Amino acid sequence: MFILTFCLFIFTKSVYSGVAPKLTRFNPEIIQPIDSSLVLNCAAYLGSHPLRFQWFKNGLIIDNQSNRYQIDTKSDFSFLRISDIQLNDSGNYSCSVINENGLDQQWSSLQVQGLMINESPVLVKLYSQNNHEQTKGSDLVLTCNVAKGSKPFRFQWFLNGVEITGSSRSSIETKDIFSLYTLRNIDSNDMGNYSCVVSNKFGFDKLWIQLTVTGLQKFYIFSKPILNEFPISEIRLSINASYILSCTISSGSTPIFFEWFKDDHKKLSSSEYKIDNYATMSSLVFESLNRNDTGSYTCNTKNVYGSDSITTKLIIQGLI
Known part of the structure; x- marks a missing residue:
């Protein structure tokens, strides 16, 4: 047959x-x-x-x-x-x-x-809970990152519904699909509702946290560094996106030194990655994410009295 x-x-x-x-x-x-x-x-x-x-x-x-x-x-x-x-x-x-x-x-x-065409923006949900607590004297670092949507985007930061324009203690860095808000040496007067709004001609999205400031920051002699935890343990991002991973100190005596690792063993160098170090924080900057950037990232900090580390995982996707 x-x-x-x-x-x-x-x-x-x-x-x-x-x-x-x-x-x-x-x-x-x-x-x-x-x-x-x-x-x-x-x-x-x-x-x-x-x-x-x-x-x-x-x-x-x-x-x-x-x-x-x-x-x-x-x-x-x-x-x-x-x-x-x-x-x-x-x-x-x-x-x-x-x-x-x-x-x-x-x-x-x-x-x-990649990023969707003719679509309203959607922000990466970076914070597992909206209540955020930090100690007095520490630095507040908030990130607002677009997962998908049509460019161009407009970012705005608000405190208790009033737009933040910047001050001697604060700065706003915005690039393409992310915005970074930094407030240094916070005190009880800085408590309140902080929100990021991103918009384009098709719509908008919003993230917010409620900041509570407690106690005194313990930058004492004989104090090892303590890091603020990353907002969530797993962050999903779009390929070709830009992103800043921030590592901030909650307490500890200075000087404090920072190191970044990928997948628990590869130490990241400034010749391969853009790393910005400050007195009480360090930022790992990704200008254009690709699939090879998927992995676990650890920020390690140390001084003469001890060390601390935090880890989060980045998952880079072609389509979110």
Whole structure:
């Protein structure tokens, strides 16, 4: 039965002489995450030989010599493989087949998603609880990071509903998809509701914490450093995003020294990573995250009287 079926298939192909080609229909819309791969199959189910295939992007012929675009053509079909897909690969892809009797064409629109297109912003939920307690004299560092949404973004910081514009003790650093608010040497007058609002023309999102200031910061002699815990144990971020991981001292006598480690063993150096160290805090800055940045990050601090460390995990995703 198998032999008969096979022979019938060969006979059927052979009798299509003098027939224009027909292609199997494409999916009209394809959505792919950034850094993935895609294979488009252009298959002629009808038509006399020889058949000639051609691939186009936005009406322009695709060069088969590209490192990320590979074309494999046989007698009845042609494959287009796109590797390591990037945002600029979005577009209209079409395949045409022609013989001496006519031609046919199919096309598909590819949308590559990293940060979503035409979407309101969504902030990374960095804080596992909204009540936040710090000791008097320490530094408050708050991070507001966009997980997805359409650029450009506008960031605003508020204290008890009043917009923060900065002061001699505070600073706001904003870049692309994150904003960092730092308030130094806090005291009881700084207690209140701190919120970050990010907006674009499609909507907004908001995060907030309620700050309580307690006691005196213990920067005494014979006091080992104590670190504030990272807000959550696992942080999910979008590929190509920027992010600042901050490590701040709750108490301890100065001078205090900081070190960063990845996956508990690799010490991070300033030649490979952007590391900003201050008297009572250290920041690990990621300008453009990639999948290799996924891992556990540990901040270790020490002085002559002891040491402390905190750890969190970053998970970098192509599509959140």
